[in-house]
Amino acid sequence: MTSEKSTMIEFKDVHKYYGDYHALRGITATIRAGEFFSLLGPSGCGKTTLLRTIAGFEGISSGVVMIDGKDMEGVPANVRPTNMVFQSYAIFPHLTVAQNVGFGLRKDPRSKAEKAQAVTEALEMVGLKGYGDRAAHALSGGQRQRVALARALILKPKVLLLDEPLSALDKKMREQMQMELIKLQRQVGITFILVTHDQEEALVMSDRIAVMFDGEVAQLADPETLYRRPNSRKVADFIGTMNFLPAKILSESGGMVEVEAEGFGKLSLSAEQVSGANSGGASVGFRPETLTILFDGQTATDRESMAVVEEVVYYGDMTYYDIKLDGSAAAIRLSMRNVFGRPVLDIGARARVAWSAGALVLFR
Amino acid sequence: MAVKITRKQRFRGSEAANGLAMISPTAFYAILLLAAPLAMIFLYSFWTDGYLTIIHQFQLCNYYGPCASYKEVDGILQPTQEYLGAWSDPLTRTLMLRSLYVSLTVTAVTVILAFPVAYFVSFYVEASRKSLWLFLITIPFWTSYLIRVFLWKVIIGYNGVINTGLLELGLISEPLSINYSINAVIITLAHAYAPFAILPIFVALEKIDRSFLEAGRDLGESPFMTFIRVTLPLAMPGVISAVLIVFIPTIGDYVTPLLVGGPEGKMVANMIELSFKKLDNYPRGAAIAISSMAMVLGVSLLFLFLNRRFLKGNKA
Amino acid sequence: MKGGWFKSYTIVYLVFLYAPILLLPLFAFNNATTVAFPLEGFTTKWFGQLWTEPALHKALKNSLIIAVSSAVISTMLGIFAARASTRYRFPFKAPLMGLIMLPLVLPEVIVAVALLAVLLGLGVSLSIFTVILGHVLVCTPFAIAILSSAFQSLDQSLEEASYDLGESAVSTFRLIILPLVMPGIISALLITFTISLDEFIIAFFLAGNENTLPVYILGQFRFPQNIPVIMALGTILVCLSIALLATAEYFRRRGIAKTGGKDTGGFL
Helix, strand or coil: CCCCCCCEEEEEEEEEEECCEEEEEEEEEEECCCCCEECCCCCCHHHHHHHHHHHHHHHHCEEEECCCCCCCCCCCHHCCCCCEEEECCCCCCEEEHHHHHHHHHHCCCCCCCHEEEEEEHHHHHHHCCCCCEEEEECCHHHHHHHHHHHHHHCCCEEEEEEEECCCCCHHHHHHHHHHHHHHHHEEEEEEEEEEEHHHHHHHHHCCEEEEEEECCEEEEHHHHHHHHHHCHHHHHCCCCEEEEEEEEEEEEEEEEEEEECCCEEEEEEEEHHEECCCCCCEHHHHHHHHHHHEEECCCCCCCCEEEEEEEEECCCCEEEEEEECCCCCCCEEEEEEEECCCCCCCCEEEEEEEEEEEHCEECC | HHHHHHHHHHHHHHHHHHHHHHHHHHHHHHHHHHHHHHHHHHHHCCCCCEECEEEEECCCCCCCCCEEEEEECCEEEEEEEECCCCCHHHHHHHHHHHHHHHHHHHHHHHHHHHHHHHHHHHHCCCHHHHHHHHHHHHHHHCCCCCHHHHHHHHCCCCHHHHHHHHHCCCCCCCCCCCCCHHHHHHHHHHCCCCHHHHHHHHHHHCCCCCHHHHHHHHHHCHHHHHHHHHHHHHHHHHHHHHHHHHHHHCCCCCCCHHHHHHHHHHHHHHHHHHHHHHHCHHHHHHHHHHHHHHHHHHHHHHHHHCCHHHHHHHHC | CCCHHHHHHHHHHHHHHHHHHHHHHHHCCCCCCCCCCCCCCEECCCHHHHHHCCCHHHHHHHHHHHHHHHHHHHHHHHHHHHHHHHHHHCCHHHHHHHHHHHHHCCHHHHHHHHHHHHHHHCCCCCHHHHHHHHHHHHHHHHHHHHHHHHHHCCCCHHHHHHHHHHCCHHHHHHHHHHHHHHHHHHHHHHHHHHHHHCCHHHHHHCCCCCCHHHHHHHHHHCCCHHHHHHHHHHHHHHHHHHHHHHHHHHHHHHHHCCCCCCCCCCCC
């Protein structure tokens, strides 16, 4: 195994054209050895194309893709140290489960018995012990997924590429497979690169995430940074829910920014709370759970504002409120855990809300 | 930037090159043995017929006006046989127009009779049994064309199955003479091209999302009006391909007019055969072949033009 | 009971389609020299006479050589074209495919005279070889139609998975593509064989002094006393064609089941 911090994959100014269509626009990024890395973005953002340039299924128009320190220019897919789990799983329908899993071992110099042993172990690893003789087309979606995993991992690749592997599964199965994939990745220690359009999936599974829009990496960070400090309104909007209040920047000095936000009044924010450039004026953003409604006898630890409840959506464990802060026309979504004994407010009720300036992000 | 473009071109070049390399054996075959011969026939129709040879002299008389074959005698070309160009010769013109009439009628009859069959298989047969029905429909199409045509002669002949049956039943007092007529040719051809008409219509009907029909009913239309306003327009691309796939080859049918047509039912292919084989006059035969193809092409293009809205709607 | 009317209509239509084929065995076993009703008793002597016709045997041999060659060559050409059209984008794709598929709608007599003019112009003498050239032309579009659906139902990621697992383009073709499209290939071979065996006009123009089975049959129609023998021959040919087509259909369906696709039905 390679050490934790070494670089596994490096993109240097990678461009890709399909005719006149500019699919990848100067991707520069590094993926570390042994990490669970996700490429996250809406469909058509280039995430799958980028994954396929690693596998060798797509050539690049310019730039460099390096795997484990080697330039991959001109290296065909069948000799790259990567293996892929396809979105459709691509289980060979005319072969049995064991033949599928052992497919890549054809040129392996080991004896037949050793290869059979390797297949058995791989099937065991993905929880399909005893399925070897089944016909591939008789498997369920979840089982196909496991066969595809075993088939790729048996070759001990340096990098495992996963192209939306969970999108065909139902919600329960998907959540179970997410957990299993995380465990599997820790167990084998191989670099996993996951392509997904599901932000929740990316946050749950990844060590680091690259958010992509229109062929570019918008932000590359660990899940917590991405969630708490998105570097643009676009990233903030794509990952979870974020509220925005129009704001005016009053002054900047000594690493602190003074702003006046609608409904919040004057605030002082630290430099690390300031995000990159956005069109259409400055705003402050915050997640729904960073606002709390204060009930009788509760007091705010930091700041407090008055608001009116416009809409109530009851979710069982949570209640979502759409509120308007006094002095602001912006609709704000706020989420409260439903603790026993706490009432759910009605539409039109006045509410005191507590918030903290430290949870805000300024988009300028 | 320069590097970017060359690499980009190299990639695009490689997919295009792979595709072209892959198709090249088949494409070369079709170009050498289909496109070139068709172009050749086109040229022939403007050349002059010589004795056992072709004189490469451009002229239009194979299409229109008086024409002649020549033979070289002592270095001088002597006319040996005079004939009229395709559109001037009354017999050839009659055969070409008759062939067009037969093709149009066969197409109309075949497509109209085929539609309900395609509709039945697509809308009323269980999904798992559809291919069995299609198989049943296609079988007769693949089996012994000559013998099938001959047997139609037996069925509709003077002492044939239909006449014997009708006489037995006392429905007619004298045998009908269907045999050796244009109608006999039409019936036989309608039989031969039936699957060609059913399959494209079936494919088009299969593509129709059944919820469209439910929507039509839901919006208050009767089943019949739903069919007219929803099903039929959506099935039109299939009907159009059925029309073309029956109409174009039918005009060149040789066996059916020969076996069941009699003197009144001969068609243009018989004339083409006569020119090429017995008369050994290639330019004349070529001009007749080109003329009938031009006629078919013209009618097909007109038909496509009149139905362009259905084809456009389908693509959108 | 919806569709009852359509069902009755379709059954009547099928009777219309099958009428000649159903009559065929009646006359083949009919003890009379004229092909007409009423029937005059059972005999198998017409089948017996098939063994005593040397001209028929020669024609059959020619037809089999032509049909086997045409089937093999047109299926091979069909594999190239079907693979190219389902897998690659390339310049002139539409006009090239249009040209290759053209014999599907072009009257055969046009194909026949065009080839005749060119072959004689080049000084090629007519033989069963020239018939094969023409038959390959008309059989290839049918092979492509069948093979395209086989190649289309082949998920491209299966190939990519094979490359990804270390196989080359050649071994991927052998290990993945060929086994999965094999039913389509067999089906295409059988269908093109049937078409070639039954094709008349091209053989009529291009066979020269040789006979093929259909050319022989047409010749026999001029002699009324030989027609019962032809009915016997026709009965055998129809049974053979149905057997071949049923086998082709079986393989086509098995191919679809194998690749996990949905059956859209039909050969075309």
